[in-house]
Structures are given as C-alpha cells and as structure tokens.
Amino acid sequence: ATPDGGTAVNSGVGPNPTHDYGGPAPTHAHESGPDRHSRVLTPVSHLAHLAWWGAAILGLVLGTIYLLRGGPEVALALGPGFDGLFTVVGIVGAVLSLYLYLIGRHYVGEGEIARARDSFGSIYDTLTHAAMETSFVTVWVLVAFLAYEYFVLFSGVNIATLAAAAGVLAPIGGAVVGLIPGCGPQILLASVYAEGGLPFSALSANAIAQDGDALFPLLAVDAKAAIVATIYNFLPAAVVGVALHFLWGPVFGMAEFGFGVL
Structure with missing residues (x-):
C-alpha cells in the first residue's frame, strides 16, 4: 500500500480497489x-x-x-x-x-x-x-420543514395529541421514518420532539433506525446492501422504541415529551 491509498501491484502502483466501484x-x-x-x-x-x-x-x-x-x-x-x-x-x-x-x-x-x-x-x-x-x-431539510409546517397549518392536526393517542405505534412510526434516506426527516422529528410534540420512545427509535446521508452513497454503490443495512437498523430500533414506551414513563418515571426526559 502507498501513503495516498494506492496499492502496489506487480511492482507498480494502482488505485486502491476499495475506492473503485x-x-x-x-x-x-x-x-x-x-x-x-x-x-x-x-x-x-x-x-x-x-x-x-x-x-x-x-x-x-x-x-x-x-x-x-x-x-x-x-x-x-x-x-x-x-x-x-x-x-x-x-x-x-x-x-x-x-x-x-x-x-x-x-x-x-x-x-x-x-x-x-x-x-x-x-x-x-x-x-x-x-x-x-x-x-x-x-x-431537503428546508423542504421537510416546509412540508411539515404547511401540513400542520392546513390540517389543524395536533402532533402531540396524535403521538400520545398512537401509543406503542409512535416508536414504530419513528423507526419507519428512520428508513427514509437523508437527514431531513430526522432533523424534523428532533425539532418536533424539542417542541414537545413527540415522545422520547419515538425519537429514540428514529435515531437508531436512520442512517442519514450515509445511505445515499451506499444506495449508489450497492442498493441491495443498503436495503439489508436498513432492515438491520429497523429491527433493533423498533425493539428499543417499544421497550422505552413501556418502561420510560411507567417504570423509570421519566417524562415522555420534551427535553425534560434527561
């Protein structure tokens, strides 16, 4: 190997195969x-x-x-x-x-x-x-925020009430949103949580499930591997999120909504 990442092959220097797709x-x-x-x-x-x-x-x-x-x-x-x-x-x-x-x-x-x-x-x-x-x-973060704000404005939906009514489905929904490539939806959920509109279990499930923008290059290089990695992320995210839903408030006595959880 060479300092710049190349690889010596047959006494010559060629590109590192790990960088060549x-x-x-x-x-x-x-x-x-x-x-x-x-x-x-x-x-x-x-x-x-x-x-x-x-x-x-x-x-x-x-x-x-x-x-x-x-x-x-x-x-x-x-x-x-x-x-x-x-x-x-x-x-x-x-x-x-x-x-x-x-x-x-x-x-x-x-x-x-x-x-x-x-x-x-x-x-x-x-x-x-x-x-x-x-x-x-x-x-795309701007697009996500605008879509959310206009949805709330025109629909009149109270996200906090909806999330509370969803119960155990809230963390599962957070994990599902985490499957979306990119960080826009994840930043949006974090902001909604900061405003007291999302339970901690849903935020945690989303944080575990999402790959952010790291998923884009993997999708470009190997779509099958990206899908498998996403599934691997979703399963523990759903398990942890559901566990937190049942344990965070009832057992640990912690607030479900807002930054007061920690």
Missing part, C-alpha cells in the same frame, strides 16, 4: 467536474460558492454565540444587532444553498460520491464537494 457514478455526481459552461453563470456560480463559505463561517460564529446564550428566541429582524445579523446570514445562506443545489452545481462541479480520491484532488475541490453536499442537505 463498478457501475456508473451516482446521477448527481459529475465524472469530470461541471457539466455546463457559461460566460455569466460559471463565474457567478464560483462567486456564489465563495459567498456560501463566507455565510457558513459567519453562521458558525453566530450559532456558537446563540448556544452560549442558552438558545434564546431570535426575532426575525433586519438591523445591526444580533437578531438582524442572525436573520440576514440565515436567509443569505439558505438562498445560496438553493442556488448551488439547483443551478451552481452544474457550473462549478460537485465532487464524487463513493470516489473520494476524485473529490479531494485540491483544497478547492474539497471545499466544493463540502459546499455542494451541505447545500443538498440544506435544501
């Missing part, structure tokens, strides 16, 4: 970088990529300050204060993520999933890969 690359990856070129959109997309990183760094700083303050309610405002800056950076970051995911990735490129050596050929390629993957996650 048969079949085509995932549909949202580009073998040779960007698949489009434009005199306007190509430089604009690169600028948007750099601006995205600026917003990400500012967001990290503001998010850290927010947590150090104890996670207070932040007003939606425009101004020089913390609330205004928090709002502006959040909106700008969301808009840039939408642009990069929908348009910019075609003019900047987005790295390779399951082909790490192709994705990280330089610092800029590494940053591009990270920005595109994060934008992808951001967009």
